[in-house]
Amino acid sequence: MRPPQYPQPQERVPRMMRRIAIASVLLAAGCAGQQAAQKQPQGPTTTEERMRITNQFPFDVGVCQTQPRTLPQPLNQNILLGAMFSAQPEVLECLTSPTSRGDAKATRVAVTATVNDQGGTHAVSGENLSPEGQACVRKALELRVPLTALPTGAKPVEYQTEFNHQQDNNASVKLGLNPGSDFSGAVRLGQPTWCDCYAGFANKVPPTLKATVELKKGLANAAAITFEPVNNPEGDALAACLQGKMMAIPTKLDVDQLKFVYRFIHLNSRSTDAASAQALAPELRFFQLDLERGQRSADAAIAIGGRESAAAAYDAAVVKFQKTDRKKQQALLPELTSKCNALVAAAQQMVDAMSVQLQVDQRSLALIQELKAQDASFGEAETRLQEAITASQQDLENAQKRVKADQAICPKVNY
Helix, strand or coil, X not given: CCCCCCCCCCCCCCCCHHHHCCCCCCCCHHHHHHHHHHCCCCCCCCCCCCCCCCCCCCEEHHXXXXXXXXXXXXXXXXXXXXXXXXXHHHHHHHCCCHHHECCCXXXXXXXXXXXXXXXXXXXXXXECECHHHHHHHHHHHXXXXXXXXXXXXXXXXXXXXXXXEECCCCCCCCCCCCHHHHHHHHHHHHHHHCHHHHHHHCCXXXXXXXXXXXXXXXXXXXXXXXXXXXXXXXXXXXHHHHHHHHHCCCCCCCCCEEEEEEEECEECCCCCCHHHHCCCCHHHHHHHHHHHHHHHHHHHHHHHHHHHHHHHHHHHHHHHHHHCCHHHHHHHHHHHHHHHHHHHHHHHHHHHHHHHHHXXXXXXXXXHHHHHCCCHHHHHHHHHHHHHHHHHHHHHHHHHHHHHHHHHHHHHHCC
16 A cells, blocks of 8 residues: 555635626616617607606516525635625516615615524615515525525624615616506516516527507506517417416506507526527617626636635545544545545536636627627727626636646545
8 A cells, every 4th residue: 555645725716706796897788778678669649649658677587587596515705795696686676666765766785694503694784775675685685595504613604795776777667657657667567476477488588579558548457458479489478478467457547548568678687598689689688698797707706606615625624634543544535535526526617607607708798899880989898898808718717727736636535
């Protein structure tokens, strides 16, 4: 039997929060998407038809994926960073409702996630945040970011973050404006509860739909709702489902009748099907890609945290191995090998997540360059995204080197 090769504790990959938590380079996307939603034709003839209809905001169908994320264990700050960031669509959806916000235009949500060996809690507070909004955010986080207990005796982990909502830049329903806007607001607030209509679009972007809505005085519901044909089975099925939901919305009209167009703008932050977004107008594809970038960045942060947890588990196994009498070390080799293999797998998951993130970044850059050809103001966004891509490429190269280094260690755990 040759002398044992003592494996050494692993150097951890830096948290790289500077890459993962950076603000989006597409800050104008939310505003652009909402402005596009508002600039739809309202009807050319009567005074009622020329009424300005608002509250027609894009809807991120990603919020319909309500299953909890499966997170690497045990939890650490990088994992919590990514998990919280991935829940941003749900938090912002909570703040779409006027009952979730106060009178100010800006709403700030502060969240502290605390985890110890007894479990975890989400503490939610904020500014311009109503009790209803606070409860909605807490419920969304508890569902999407489950906080599981750390191992007995482990040091508690705490992560703090903020979510910010601006009425001028984020979906913000306002009621009491006029009957058409109130109906539109009821539709937009209803969409998160109509997830059965979106069941077929878990990983792709639903088509944009247009529905002509006709309201009449004295009727408790819409007189008629007619969708333009989509000319594909999935789209037509979605329109039929949404038509039924809209017909159930109560209405009240003081004038004789009102006719307007409701435009369903659909996005999906959790889409993995790039082709499904091609039908969107370039400005909306810009917004869609920004949502995807957010989720892919979150995935990368979680993967970095997963590798960190795997490294800590391997380190503990190494220490245990080194402190054990040499005659008894043989019995510890299976555990050591298992922990080392898990470390390599976690490192590879980190590479995979960063690779996907880089691909979305590159798609975003190509779109920005397309838009820049028509509007030079996109030049700043192009510069900032190119900087982000350069940093992401370097991070990916470092992660690939980390996989090779981890792989080189595992054979050394055998006699």
